[in-house]
Amino acid sequence: MESEELRNVGLKVTTPRLKILGLLENAKAKHMTAESIYRQLGEGGEVIGLATVYRALAQFEAAGLITRHLFEGGQTVFELERGPHHDHIVCIRCGRVEEFYDKVIEDRQREIAEKLGFTLSDHALTLYGECSPSCPEPKR
């Protein structure tokens, strides 16, 4: 249960945190902005302060429960850290996000960092393109 997750990372189990975690688990969209989380909770009758949403997301990220992605266009999105690591490909027209994992790339990254004398701690790889020749306009 979600309460467990919170306790495990040393965070108090509070209603706002449970709501936010719950939404991230059940929402149709896997990648959400702080704003969209705030809005959807509000629409669902769960009014939670925007500041609390930001705080919770920051804590979840620090605890490793979620990941933050800085996609182009200034949209900062959060995603539940579940399952294996993966990177993203974003459609520049409709905004659709697909995930992928490529062992070759992962390995090369580590090698490259090492060769340059860096201790790799993280990486951000996002591809951008059109998801189909007839992709419609953004939904924004």
Added chain:
Amino acid sequence: MESEELRNVGLKVTTPRLKILGLLENAKAKHMTAESIYRQLGEGGEVIGLATVYRALAQFEAAGLITRHLFEGGQTVFELERGPHHDHIVCIRCGRVEEFYDKVIEDRQREIAEKLGFTLSDHALTLYGECSPSCPEPKR
């Protein structure tokens, strides 16, 4: 000459644009923020409105003269589009930026996009790590 570059992409040759392009070419730091460009020009006696800096950078980017990178920590940096394509590795402690190019990764990206039905138009790959075990704190 820089005037050429501007004319070639259909932009009028103006003093602010030349100054900004010139700074990007000669500055010690290869990756600069709008703010740092504004500040350095000001210190050099070339006072140019901050809004103009932002405008010029946006136009240069649209014209393909420069590239915009969204590194973690909220810093948006610009870099002259010169020489071959490359990606970056950023030190999470001191902020140092190194560049690298890896054909294997580049090729895989194209293959992955294709496999997912996307037409690749761009990508962002940035590695994060510590540049040395004894790296000092940020310089900010």
Added chain:
DNA sequence: ATGCTACATGATAATAATTCTCATGTGCAA
């Protein structure tokens, strides 16, 4: 169960980064 205390929350102010507005200035083609 009750109280205590550290931590959490919400409303709002504050910041930071970037974009917009608009009156004025200017590159450059005719």
Added chain:
DNA sequence: TTGCACATGAGAATTATTATCATGTAGCAT
């Protein structure tokens, strides 16, 4: 050289995010 579309600068406006602070509460110790 002149006209006009485009450029500029100063500051207002927006957007995204973080800080402040008075008040509420989870959860441990009674």
